[in-house]
Amino acid sequence: xxxxxxEDLKYTKEHEWTRVDNTRVVVGITHFAQDELGDVVFVELPxxxxxxxxxxxxxxxxxxxxxxxLFSPISGKAVAVNNALEDRPELINEAPYxxxxxxxxxxxAPDELDNLLSSQDYQDYIQQEQS
Amino acid sequence: MHWRFLNTGCNEAGKxxxxxxxxxxxxxxxxxxxxxxVYGWQxxxxxLGYAQKIKSDVNLxxxxxxxxxxxxxxxxxxxxxxxxEVTYSVIMxxxxxxxxxxLTEHYRLIGKALATTLSYLGxxxxxxxxxxxxxxxxxxxxxCFTALSRYELSVAGKKLVGSAQKRAQHALLQHGSIPxxxxxxxxxxxxxxxxxxxxxxxxxAQTTMTAVQEVTTSPxxxxxxxxxxxxxxxxxxxxxxxxxxxxxxxxxxxxxxxxTKYSTAEWNLEGATAWRQAFPLSRTANTIYNSHAxxxxxx
Numbered sequence: 001x002x003x004x005x006x007e008d009l010k011y012t013k014e015h016e017w018t019r020v021d022n023t024r025v026v027v028g029i030t031h032f033a034q035d036e037l038g039d040v041v042f043v044e045l046p047x048x049x050x051x052x053x054x055x056x057x058x059x060x061x062x063x064x065x066x067x068x069x070l071f072s073p074i075s076g077k078a079v080a081v082n083n084a085l086e087d088r089p090e091l092i093n094e095a096p097y098x099x100x101x102x103x104x105x106x107x108x109a110p111d112e113l114d115n116l117l118s119s120q121d122y123q124d125y126i127q128q129e130q131s
Numbered sequence: 132m133h134w135r136f137l138n139t140g141c142n143e144a145g146k147x148x149x150x151x152x153x154x155x156x157x158x159x160x161x162x163x164x165x166x167x168x169v170y171g172w173q174x175x176x177x178x179l180g181y182a183q184k185i186k187s188d189v190n191l192x193x194x195x196x197x198x199x200x201x202x203x204x205x206x207x208x209x210x211x212x213x214x215x216e217v218t219y220s221v222i223m224x225x226x227x228x229x230x231x232x233x234l235t236e237h238y239r240l241i242g243k244a245l246a247t248t249l250s251y252l253g254x255x256x257x258x259x260x261x262x263x264x265x266x267x268x269x270x271x272x273x274x275c276f277t278a279l280s281r282y283e284l285s286v287a288g289k290k291l292v293g294s295a296q297k298r299a300q301h302a303l304l305q306h307g308s309i310p311x312x313x314x315x316x317x318x319x320x321x322x323x324x325x326x327x328x329x330x331x332x333x334x335x336a337q338t339t340m341t342a343v344q345e346v347t348t349s350p351x352x353x354x355x356x357x358x359x360x361x362x363x364x365x366x367x368x369x370x371x372x373x374x375x376x377x378x379x380x381x382x383x384x385x386x387x388x389x390x391t392k393y394s395t396a397e398w399n400l401e402g403a404t405a406w407r408q409a410f411p412l413s414r415t416a417n418t419i420y421n422s423h424a425x426x427x428x429x430x
Contacts, residue, residue: 037234042181042207057300062180062181065296066207066234066297066303067296067298068297068298069298069300129232130233
């Protein structure tokens, strides 16, 4: 279970993970999220250089079960998007923390990173959701 | 929890989708109660899933020839032919009073409400949960009712209700089609399938899809289904229920969504990405809503 939520990442209650490198933040959805969604069939991501805002949708993921908004964990600018997902949306299911990454954000308000959850806090949160 | 029951009658396809999305946005911001809506369609309509591709999946000439309107849903999934049916939409919080919050549980509860609804009408319905990935990536069919992927309602092994869901931050919209009569020929005429395969697909659909009038001899009317939906959902979700219309804010938001999204060729024919490029200001739908909104609704 612990390997499903790597400890070097930070998480959100909207079931996204972040990998922080100074002000560059890689974002994806967690193992829990892809498992709940089921097979992902489509991902819509913003153009590079789009502004993003904490708590506001930046894209959409469609699975066989639902269309779901993707919420930005922080504010800033999308400096890279995972174009591989256009042809292979299943990467989100197969490798949510690796090849299934979504976008890279250049953070404009690094303090917002303090609001993110640790791996343990996130695991506690999803356990609460499921109970 | 206080629920609203809403019957908006038969509308044009774009208006139907605009109303569903307006209720979702309104409930997501806490300004209207969870809502069960029933409605119909002014003309036969082929509704497509959010990301479904027109070019590969739809026969536009046939739709025009047969007078079938095309609309793109805000929800996922595949093509559904709306005609001679009752459409339901449920808009509710993602966090329910009993703590339920997961997608799987939402599907199960809504499925249970629909199963209860249909059992009230004397239909021998089954609610089943297929194994994951039964057909998701394997089935090339552009038609919704031929694909199983979540809690499904079937009678004698044939799918009776086709549903699709959209999840916002605090609320979800699930809507679905309960056909009284199912015109499989018209459906597959409107889909982009090879002519030599069409009859085979129609015959296959005889074994996988069904409609109310194929599974009962009772003279059921749409109003019977409206009443049973209200009863089925209130039985499952509990709470207090009241009939109430759309608010002024919802009507204004629905009009805005119709004008800038659901009546546009960009959204319906080209897809979400093309639509966002053509109508970037439509992202401020919430701004339109907030200018009319009452104080926050408290459940």
